Each structure stands twice: as C-alpha cells, then as structure tokens.
Amino acid sequence: MIPVVDIFAGPGGLNEGFSSVRDYSGNRVFNTVLSIEMETAAVKTLTLRAAHRILSGCANGQPEVYKKFLAKEITYQEMRVAPEVAEAFAHAEDEVRQFELSEESRPDSDRMIRHALQGQSDWVLIGGPPCQAYSLAGRSRRKHDETFKDDHKHFLYKEYLHIIEEFRPSIFVMENVKGMLSSKNGDGKIFELIEADLRAPGYDLHSMVVSSDTGALIPSAFIIKSEQFGIPQKRHRVIIVGLRRDAQLPAPKVLQPTAPVTVRDSISSLPRLRSGISRKPKATWDEWTAVRQQAHVCLRRLPRKELAEFPSGSHLQTVSVSRPSIESVDPTTAAGELQAWLQADAPPVTWNHEARGHMVEDLVRYYLLAALVTEDGVSPKVRSLPAAHWPKHGNINNVVVPFEDRFRVQVWNKPSSTVVSHIAKDGHYYIHPDPEQMRSLTVREAARLQTFPDNYIFLGNRTQQFTQVGNAVPPLLAAKIAERVAVILGAYA
Known part of the structure; x- marks a missing residue:
C-alpha cells in the first residue's frame, strides 16, 4: 500500500477518501501511516476511525464487543477497555497523534514522520492548514483588528511546505478555503506566495477541474465546486495537487461533473x-x-x-x-x-x-x-x-x-x-x-x-x-481525487 501522511487532519475527511480507494482485487491502495491533529475531540474521532478500519478488516469479522458498541448497547468507554480491541486501538494511537505543528515543534514532528515513513520514498502528503485567516468570514470579523496581518494562521502552510521540502512526497494534496485566493498579507496576495513556495522545491501544481493541457492555470482554476461532482452541498474549496517533478508522473485526470445531488x-x-x-x-x-x-x-x-x-x-x-x-x-x-x-x-x-x-x-x-x-x-x-x-x-x-x-x-x-x-x-x-x-x-x-x-x-x-x-473535506470528493492519484502512481483503482 502507498503510505499517506495526513496533517491538520481535522476529523479525517481527506483521510477517509484516500482510505476508501480499492484496486481491482479489492485491496486498499493507500495506508495512512500518520495523522496529525491538535484538537482533542477530533483526535478521538480519528483514533476511533483508524481502529474501525482495522476491526472491520478482521478475518472473522468485527469483534462482538465492537458490534455492541455500534449498536449502542455499551458505551465507548466500556468497549475501549475490552481486550478484543486493544491491539487495534494501540495501532490507531500510533497512527493518530495529537500535536501542534509549528516552527518550534518541527524537530518532534520530523521524527514522527520519519518513523512513520520508514524510509519509503513514494508516498502522499494530504491536509489543509487551518483556514480562519484566509476565510472571507474570518477577514470580515477581524476587519479592524490590527493584529490580523500577523496572525500565525496565515503562515501555517509553511509547516506543510517544510514537510514537502524535508521529506519530498511523490504527490501532495493541499486543501483550503477559496478566500485564500483574495487574502493579502502586506502588499502581496497569500495565494501567490503559497503557489511560488510550493513550486520552489521542484513540484508542478495541478488543478482537479481544469486540465494542465490548457496552459498556465489562473488561481481560480484550483477551485472545486463540490456540487458539480456528486456532493449534495455548495462547497467551494481550493485544492492543489502537487507532483514532484523528478518523479516524472503523468498529470492527474480532472474530475468529471455529475448531475446535481440534493x-x-x-x-x-x-x-x-x-x-x-x-x-x-x-x-x-x-x-x-x-x-x-x-x-x-x-x-x-x-x-x-x-x-x-x-x-x-x-x-x-x-x-x-x-x-x-x-x-x-x-x-x-x-x-x-x-x-x-x-x-x-x-x-x-x-x-x-x-x-x-x-x-x-x-x-x-x-x-x-x-x-x-x-x-x-x-x-x-x-x-x-x-x-x-x-x-x-x-x-x-x-x-x-x-x-x-x-x-x-x-x-x-x-x-x-x-x-x-x-x-x-x-x-x-x-x-x-x-x-x-x-x-x-x-x-x-x-x-x-x-x-x-x-x-x-x-x-x-x-x-x-x-x-x-x-471543518472537514467531503470524503466522497476526497475519494474521487484519491482515485486519480492512485492512477498516477500506477495502482489502478
């Protein structure tokens, strides 16, 4: 399976999409080896989901104690201490880490990633830096806040960028609000800074809705309008797919529009x-x-x-x-x-x-x-x-x-x-x-x-x-993107 590292994971929408992709034999294509998230409740949700994937893949089916939990016959705490699920949760807790990414914490996060990848060079980085500083609503609420331009959330993408530079994934998938296209810091536009920074380590950037064959992509080409692709919600987000240039990977095929879902x-x-x-x-x-x-x-x-x-x-x-x-x-x-x-x-x-x-x-x-x-x-x-x-x-x-x-x-x-x-x-x-x-x-x-x-x-x-x-990415949309990433990497979904 292709390793995936998920940072700023939230409750795991992108992760769920990648984890759902199967090859022609029904085997999972991607394996999330590390999820990093700082919010306690989201970490609990991620951990349960990681354990769920393991318990649902047991040769003899889900353990009875887990089935009772799903049926609400026992509480989460009662299920969690059962010996039948101990190994699954131990693995899940190794995969999911509650951790705040920052410049100061990079030595620790680098150790986590290095341990999770175990020397594998072909892997995928996914995640979306927190978006409050880019969102139109967030900028409106802080219109008269003099400290807004210095908000550290403007630059959390630099932690994403650091991981790209340090570990060089074959592919990365970065998600954020469309407000980042118009957000400014000083005299420069945030998106132009991010785009230049992401290309600098040797990556080509691709849209999932506008083919790279059309030539240079304008910023709005990276906006995915979810309702056009089978999602029952008008959710418009920027999603950038980066391919490491020296890996010589083919460009991803764009998503195909569907009839509206209500x-x-x-x-x-x-x-x-x-x-x-x-x-x-x-x-x-x-x-x-x-x-x-x-x-x-x-x-x-x-x-x-x-x-x-x-x-x-x-x-x-x-x-x-x-x-x-x-x-x-x-x-x-x-x-x-x-x-x-x-x-x-x-x-x-x-x-x-x-x-x-x-x-x-x-x-x-x-x-x-x-x-x-x-x-x-x-x-x-x-x-x-x-x-x-x-x-x-x-x-x-x-x-x-x-x-x-x-x-x-x-x-x-x-x-x-x-x-x-x-x-x-x-x-x-x-x-x-x-x-x-x-x-x-x-x-x-x-x-x-x-x-x-x-x-x-x-x-x-x-x-x-x-x-x-x-705060999540729609998992079904993530799965459609993940299928195209799987094709790029030769694992035909």
Missing part, C-alpha cells in the same frame, strides 16, 4: 425527529406540540397557504433510536452513488442524530420558514414573515439588515449551502426542510451533506462534533 438525496432517509426546546431538555411531547400548534396557527393566517389538518407528530422523538431506511439505489446515478457510499456497512442504529433545543420564538420561525419555501426551492428571508416573528434586533427595520440571511432553510430539491463550523453556534442557517420536524439539522444530517458514511462516528460533545463536521 438535500433530499442526502438526508431524507434518516429517522425523523422533533426539535428540542431550550432550557427544557426533557420537554414532553405535549409541551412541544403546543409550540408547533402555535406555529401552525400563525401559518394558517398567512394568505398564500392552503394547509391540511395539523399533523399530530406524536411519533417523533428528539433522539434517533433506529437506523435509516435503506433505499434501493442505482449506483450509475450520482444520487445512487451517494446513497451507496453513505449506507455501506451502516451500523444498526443512527449515530450523532439528536435534535438540539432552540428558543420557542426560533422554533416558530423555523416552522414558518420551512413551510413557506417556494415551489422552485427558494428559502424565504426572515423579513418575509409577519413583523411579529422578526428577531428583536435594533436594526431589523433598516434597509439593509446584516443578519437577514442568518435564517435559511436547506431546501429539498437543491444542494445545501456550505456546511461550516459556525453550525456549532446555532442552527438558524441550517433549518430542516420538513416543517413538521421544526428544527435545525443534526450532526448526522450535516455529516451526510459532507458525505461522511453513516458508520463514521464523531466523538466529543455536540458542539465539538458540529465543529469537526464543518
């Missing part, structure tokens, strides 16, 4: 849940249905809606206790490919699928906004509602309201908007399209929009889980 294709088969109510973690069905009855009455007063009788919703729970419905899929279609990817070896229950609580006023807004989505799939803005349902902000009556787009329904018949880490803060921008459920998306629904398989379990508290999902 929110419905992604999450409609998940168990339906009802929302929670803030400050009432154990709210009864009667308390919840009273809120929804209030919202339903408000909706019936609006002139444009003809509504059926108020549905009972009594079957809905706040936490999933079942597995998704298994759909018959045509794997030759983009939607079928996605469902097959999500459902492969799914656990007997749905993980990370719990509705969070919201203020009653927000729940009513969610219900109304989801019910008012137009037939052509346009999500209404919050000021489309009667004024009684507007948020109580001082500038709500201004001509331009900066937060008017904070409330957004992710409509059924289109790809979702970009899943970002801010989803951990509130759910206003990620309202579920089914008004009956009257809630924001769960971690599992966000993970599906990111194309994490249902057997990919996120650890940590719910806020940490949302943050992990929002």
Whole structure:
C-alpha cells in the first residue's frame, strides 16, 4: 500500500477518501501511516476511525464487543477497555497523534514522520492548514483588528511546505478555503506566495477541474465546486495537487461533473425527529406540540397557504433510536452513488442524530420558514414573515439588515449551502426542510451533506462534533481525487 501522511487532519475527511480507494482485487491502495491533529475531540474521532478500519478488516469479522458498541448497547468507554480491541486501538494511537505543528515543534514532528515513513520514498502528503485567516468570514470579523496581518494562521502552510521540502512526497494534496485566493498579507496576495513556495522545491501544481493541457492555470482554476461532482452541498474549496517533478508522473485526470445531488438525496432517509426546546431538555411531547400548534396557527393566517389538518407528530422523538431506511439505489446515478457510499456497512442504529433545543420564538420561525419555501426551492428571508416573528434586533427595520440571511432553510430539491463550523453556534442557517420536524439539522444530517458514511462516528460533545463536521473535506470528493492519484502512481483503482 502507498503510505499517506495526513496533517491538520481535522476529523479525517481527506483521510477517509484516500482510505476508501480499492484496486481491482479489492485491496486498499493507500495506508495512512500518520495523522496529525491538535484538537482533542477530533483526535478521538480519528483514533476511533483508524481502529474501525482495522476491526472491520478482521478475518472473522468485527469483534462482538465492537458490534455492541455500534449498536449502542455499551458505551465507548466500556468497549475501549475490552481486550478484543486493544491491539487495534494501540495501532490507531500510533497512527493518530495529537500535536501542534509549528516552527518550534518541527524537530518532534520530523521524527514522527520519519518513523512513520520508514524510509519509503513514494508516498502522499494530504491536509489543509487551518483556514480562519484566509476565510472571507474570518477577514470580515477581524476587519479592524490590527493584529490580523500577523496572525500565525496565515503562515501555517509553511509547516506543510517544510514537510514537502524535508521529506519530498511523490504527490501532495493541499486543501483550503477559496478566500485564500483574495487574502493579502502586506502588499502581496497569500495565494501567490503559497503557489511560488510550493513550486520552489521542484513540484508542478495541478488543478482537479481544469486540465494542465490548457496552459498556465489562473488561481481560480484550483477551485472545486463540490456540487458539480456528486456532493449534495455548495462547497467551494481550493485544492492543489502537487507532483514532484523528478518523479516524472503523468498529470492527474480532472474530475468529471455529475448531475446535481440534493438535500433530499442526502438526508431524507434518516429517522425523523422533533426539535428540542431550550432550557427544557426533557420537554414532553405535549409541551412541544403546543409550540408547533402555535406555529401552525400563525401559518394558517398567512394568505398564500392552503394547509391540511395539523399533523399530530406524536411519533417523533428528539433522539434517533433506529437506523435509516435503506433505499434501493442505482449506483450509475450520482444520487445512487451517494446513497451507496453513505449506507455501506451502516451500523444498526443512527449515530450523532439528536435534535438540539432552540428558543420557542426560533422554533416558530423555523416552522414558518420551512413551510413557506417556494415551489422552485427558494428559502424565504426572515423579513418575509409577519413583523411579529422578526428577531428583536435594533436594526431589523433598516434597509439593509446584516443578519437577514442568518435564517435559511436547506431546501429539498437543491444542494445545501456550505456546511461550516459556525453550525456549532446555532442552527438558524441550517433549518430542516420538513416543517413538521421544526428544527435545525443534526450532526448526522450535516455529516451526510459532507458525505461522511453513516458508520463514521464523531466523538466529543455536540458542539465539538458540529465543529469537526464543518471543518472537514467531503470524503466522497476526497475519494474521487484519491482515485486519480492512485492512477498516477500506477495502482489502478
């Protein structure tokens, strides 16, 4: 197998894509020998996933204690101390390292990488330096911050660059936000600095969407619009594939566009849940249905809606206790490919699928906004509602309201908007399209929009889980890139 080193790994989206690639005989092409990540919860998720790959490859199948964990019959802590999984977790903990990459820590990280590679020269480096300093949202929040230009996150790519210079991988795959194309430091553009630095050690840079045969690539050629390649999300990211010039490798074949895949294709088969109510973690069905009855009455007063009788919703729970419905899929279609990817070896229950609580006023807004989505799939803005349902902000009556787009329904018949880490803060921008459920998306629904398989379990508290999902690379997109990398290296996927 071809060694892979994953740095700034997050919860492992790129890693999952590379780890999923198989050759014609069904054998894994890539082997992740080292994952480096500094956030504790993401490290726990990475470690569990590394162990999962080992335990799922056992000749006699997964150990019974691990099956019980997947079925939620025992806790993670109970499973973790079982002798049957000890060897797998020992290997996983050797692979996954909690570590902060920096100029000062290079001697230690170099030792880790050298040990993991064991002298192998043909290997792949993957990862994306933290993007807060490049992101458009991050720059907006720190517009008047004099220290912003000196933020060390501008230059974390230099740790990526150091590893390239020191260990010279055959190929590297670097991911980041498209804001890096316009981000500046002093008088220079960040992307131009990065591009020159990546070429300097003897690498040619390639786009996965624009062929190198077209000549010199402009910066925007490195942007991948995920929704064009079978991902149910409008996620636009810069992905650079670097090939070591002296390895004389062929240029990668570009990704082939597919038909759009929608929110419905992604999450409609998940168990339906009802929302929670803030400050009432154990709210009864009667308390919840009273809120929804209030919202339903408000909706019936609006002139444009003809509504059926108020549905009972009594079957809905706040936490999933079942597995998704298994759909018959045509794997030759983009939607079928996605469902097959999500459902492969799914656990007997749905993980990370719990509705969070919201203020009653927000729940009513969610219900109304989801019910008012137009037939052509346009999500209404919050000021489309009667004024009684507007948020109580001082500038709500201004001509331009900066937060008017904070409330957004992710409509059924289109790809979702970009899943970002801010989803951990509130759910206003990620309202579920089914008004009956009257809630924001769960971690599992966000993970599906990111194309994490249902057997990919996120650890940590719910806020940490949302943050992990929002910071990840879509694994299915990563797998498509990895397949082309495998072809370059002669391992035909």
